[in-house]
Amino acid sequence: DAGVIQSPRHEVTEMGQEVTLRCKPISGHNSLFWYRQTMMRGLELLIYFNNNVPIDDSGMPEDRFSAKMPNASFSTLKIQPSEPRDSAVYFCASSFTRGSTDTQYFGPGTRLTVL
Amino acid sequence: EDKVVQSPLSLVVHEGDTVTLNCSYEVTNFRSLLWYKQEKKAPTFLFMLTSSGIEKKSGRLSSILDKKELFSILNITATQTGDSAVYLCALDSGGYQKVTFGIGTKLQVIP
Numbered sequence A: 001d002a003g004v005i006q007s008p009r010h011e012v013t014e015m016g017q018e019v020t021l022r023c024k025p026i027s028g029h030n031s032l033f034w035y036r037q038t039m040m041r042g043l044e045l046l047i048y049f050n051n052n053v054p055i056d057d058s059g060m061p062e063d064r065f066s067a068k069m070p071n072a073s074f075s076t077l078k079i080q081p082s083e084p085r086d087s088a089v090y091f092c093a094s095s096f097t098r099g100s101t102d103t104q105y106f107g108p109g110t111r112l113t114v115l
Numbered sequence B: 001e002d003k004v005v006q007s008p009l010s011l012v013v014h015e016g017d018t019v020t021l022n023c024s025y026e027v028t029n030f031r032s033l034l035w036y037k038q039e040k041k042a043p044t045f046l047f048m049l050t051s052s053g054i055e056k057k058s059g060r061l062s063s064i065l066d067k068k069e070l071f072s073i074l075n076i077t078a079t080q081t082g083d084s085a086v087y088l089c090a091l092d093s094g095g096y097q098k099v100t101f102g103i104g105t106k107l108q109v110i111p
Helices: none
Strands: A005-007 A010-013 A019-024 A031-038 A042-050 A053-056 A065-071 A074-079 A088-095 A110-114 B003-007 B010-014 B019-026 B032-038 B044-049 B056-058 B061-066 B071-076 B085-092 B099-101 B105-110
Touching: A005 A088, A010 A019, A019 A088, A019 A110, A031 A074, A042 A065, A042 A074, A042 B085, A042 B099, A053 A065, A074 A088, B003 B085, B003 B099, B010 B019, B019 B032, B019 B085, B019 B105, B032 B071, B044 B056, B044 B061, B044 B071, B071 B085
Parallel strands: A010 A110, B010 B105
Antiparallel strands: A005 A019, A019 A074, A031 A042, A031 A088, A042 A053, A065 A074, A088 A110, B003 B019, B019 B071, B032 B044, B032 B085, B056 B061, B061 B071, B085 B099, B085 B105
């Protein structure tokens, strides 16, 4: 089983550029989560999807951030334009929701550096 | 707003010591409390706790929840250098698994 796949693993970009992070959840999982982790704020939930539908995006920091899940096997998190304060590790996680808590499996993360 | 507070923030112990990591929380709708271990990569799942007073155990790690006092502890006995990691406590409080994470406790085990 491949687990949650994220790409790229590392990205360094200049301020103002568009950044797109990609995630492939575990096959059969119906919930997908995007997290951001920094030293100062720890792990923060940005947005989560259930059956490809965004359920709660209240964690998205501002309009520069957007996320899509066009199908059950792919999601993107886009930052446009990027800023240095967006530098963080971005994790994608997936789970199979059966009406009670199910373990979220995390991808390896994308380390983003915005110069 | 749901809240998860972990303590201590950082801990350094010698191999063989026993450590206790604390997690207190405030929540409007408790579903479960989760513990994760994070080394230099993604968090990995340790325990899920839903009922008070029932200890979950996995090898040298164990955890228990107190829903009356709103806290959980994670114990690690006979620590090893491989236990060095950040331990995250998380609260599941809503539909579709809305999860709030604590800032984590960084544990360093020295030989």
